[in-house]
Amino acid sequence: MKAAALAFGAISIVNAIARGNGAALGVSLTTEAEVELYPRSKDITVEIENEVSENPRLAQVVVRRITSILGLGTTGAHVRTKSTIPIGRGLKSSSAAANAIGLATMRAAGGLLSDEEIVIEGSKSALEAQVSITGALDDAGASYFGGIVLTNNLEGKILTRSSVDSSLQVLIYVPEAKKYTWDTPRDRMASINLLCDESFNLASGGEYWKAMIINGLAYSAALDISPKPAIDALAAGALAAGLSGKGPSIAAISVAEKTDKIRELWSSYPGTVISTQPNNTKAHFLT
Template identity: 40%
Template sequence: MHGHGCANGAGTIVNAIAIWKGAAFCIDLKTTADVNLDECSDAGAGGAGMITGRIENADTADTALITRCVSLVLDRFGYRCDGVVTTRSEIPIARGLKSSSAAANATVLATLDAIGETLQTMEVVSMGVRAALDVGVTITGAFDDACASALGGIVITDNRNMELVERLVYESDVLIYLPEEKAFTADTDVTRSKAIAPLVEVAYRLALDHDFENAMTLNGLLYCAALGFDTEIAMSALDLGVSGVGLSGTGSAYTALVGRDQIKELTGCWGDMGGSVIQTRIVNKL
């Protein structure tokens, strides 16, 4: 039995690590998953089933998240199967662009496709969040990121209560600056992040007021200071008149919400700072 799934990456408006509340936007970079299952038996027949994982072009990458996603879906419907899950992605890993959330969502969808079952979108999201918590690739569960990946547009969430506060359609081009270094969420200094919590609350309130650019910029500068990332990347964009720019997730990427007339100048500016630049957009309809 074969199934296929696809999910998008996302960028940060408010990082939820400090206050367990966040906001994020869906971007036009995708992860796909293919799940191949041997003949399945009823869970009551015994036997755990063996799921193996592979991440294309990253043979040494940890596959615990995607194999856990497959297992959770099979458990949900009472199946025991052997199988293989393979993901491939346009989203750079360990850069704060929600590659884990996209991989989880895509894998859950692919497994459902393989067994001929369906779930409501928010249950798909919840299953991926549970898998991420189970294997330790997230601190808060990244419910905000998972919602943005699955629903499109901009989402505002309460991660502690797994509540989608609001989803909005928002049109914007997006530029992403990718430094050479990676930054894994699980390695984040949570204590340093908690120290900025009162100011992150201010950023979250700005997001609730739909002042997304200022929320994103304040959040980004705060987390750069807390986690030791260079603020010059964001400042260079602000100097060019960009109003929404900041660190995405826990880094190492930076994202900027830009107008068409700003793309060329900021691309050139960031291109001169080393690393690489990706042009994409907010995706509202999936």
Template identity: 40%
Template sequence: MKETGQAVAYGAVSILNALSTGKGGALSIDLSTRAKVVLREGHGPILSDNGHPKSPSNLATLVVSKMLEYYGYAGKVHGQVQTSSNIPYAVGLKSSSAAANAIALATASALEERVQDTDLVRIGMEASIESGVSLTGAFDDAIASFHGGANITDNKNRRVEKILEIPADVQICVLVSSPRESTIGLEPSKYSSIKRILELAYNEALNGQIWDALTLNGLAYSSILGRDSRPALCAIEAGALGAGLSGKGPAIVAVTTPEASEKVRKALKSFNGQLIETRPNFNKASIEL
């Protein structure tokens, strides 16, 4: 055991929100969470020093505890986990998936143990559910955060259905307004009224119409959640390839070509909120030496 491990994992935006249909899709973005895990021999607690003061610290401690149990170290070591991130918390940019993946990978590094990617992602998902930051573990988000790129998934059966091809030169503008919303207390049955629209979005994504799927999904969830759809519609009018709510929001994501990016940014800046400019991420979560 080398005692200290560090790792990075990435945020993502929704292509398909799986709450209604069980079919999800997410695109990894170039915003990240870094985790540092320090372990010492001997029984004791796992302490957390979060990079997001408002985020649940029990997610971090649960991930570490589950990783220790996985390797047979439960009750034999104690330590501390620290995270830092430029992903806004609880706005729909998959901050919890990024944190869980980074912490799990950093723990494996601190223990000098190898882990299968599927097991690492599963442990992070289980911790997310148990800590209350996710209803389902968000398999699509976890996969995009860990592997990079974009995917379509069967979240109920935790199976990747398709890896999507994303142009490397697209740009992503994210408008983050308030209020933020926690996953805790939200029921999937609330979204049954938009199921038919979401099934259409799923078929569009499977057929390669990724940005149309993102738009349909985002507008449908905006309607049921009472989110303002005007920023997404204005971004599309300004030339965005697609735009819509990410997750349950409040983040609105707009995907654009470099040529249309200035007009799209200007359209989004006409609304209140923080504008974040990023791009797709194609890197896998990794241990940092």
């Protein structure tokens, strides 16, 4: 009873923490998960490649929820994951892991759940494991379905899905320090409610890049994270740039001709720069 699956990373267009409405864009960074089930055991062990100190709780919750829904009862498992998504940088590593683990668990169990059920269970698992404040349904949806996904996280509803021009480029400035969801000062979120509402209204009307800029500036201010790399990217011709999630990473959307200038400006900051593309491909099985 073994299977493997792959899901994708994502970046924020509208962070849902303040108001519960969110929008995210899938990107071509990946997380692979292999799940082997042991029906006669109750232990779930987790192996996270190159991140041995990370908490295994999310993976354990996903396996338990999926096997329970499929009627397997108490089931042991060994979960292995590997990823090109930096953990703790606002790039939806938890959503990608939950999606990949959920898919692989379903396949290993020989069960059948809809795409939306997998995404919803991953979102609920993130809440239960306390790696998300709202369940991050927007992030989970973009990670699983690709493209741009708008959601009402408080009601657990996917509102719209749309594809993105695959010729666009995504640059991500990744600072050296990690920043986890539980470090987010939620008491400061009320100060940006109006800006978050405006961002979501713009995204709902298809003005995704304007929404991303306003959202990024608002959350940078609320979380006391410098927006300078985003401003640099916009000055260099990016279509949009802003903080992703609770940070500290900053993402920029650009045509190919502008990426060298953005990368040059970002090279002066400590950390790394990732080059990737929008993703319109759905999460899928590997075995």
